[in-house]
Amino acid sequence: MDRVGSRRSGQETLVPPQHDDPSTDVDVRDYRDGDYQACRHLWVELTEHHRRLFDDPTIGGEDPGAGLDRYLADPERAASWVAEVAGEVVGLTGLLHHGSSGEVEPVVVAEARRGGGIGRALIARVVDEAVSRGYEYLAIRPVARNASAIRAFHSTGFRTLGGHVDLTMDLKPRRHRPLGSVGLHGVELQY
DSSP, X not given: OEEEXXXXXXXXXXXXXXXXXXXXXXXXXXXXXXXXXXXXXXXXXHHHHHHHHHTOTTTTOSOTTHHHHHHHHOTTEEEEEEEEETTEEEEEEEEEEETTEEEEEEEEXXXXXXXXXXXXXXXXXXXXXXXXXXXXXXXXXXXXXXHHHHHHHHHTTOOSOOSOOOOOOOSSOOSSOOOOEEEETTEXXXX
């Protein structure tokens, strides 16, 4: 995000980045009931991605598309949008309402379409809605080992750690091997 503002007032406003990539004609529109099957397929792709990240085929259970049903029924879900390219639904995002703030959840782009600006366009739509609702901030919560998502979200303006960091303690042998470590406040944490 770009920052604009006045040095005199000391106030800055975040401005969503422009998404004018002519190579991808993306239409971001409201989610409709007719998008269900395409979005269920996207949710399965997201679950498969997490299964690969954690090397765990049990993530999402026997019906990984059922996560979409839980998402659609979430009482905090304020709105959802899809991205279309040439009439095909290739992305899904949404906004969860948390009082004076919001959360982007999920951001899913069809694997074959990643890297073409579709995720940026989806996030820009959520940012626009959050700004129009007057939220103090907007959060996004990728899993710690999803380095590509963290880099992508950082590039769209998510640069501040939120109020909480999830720390875990292994009480049984870990099912997922650590991918690396990162320093925070002088301590090394595995992810």
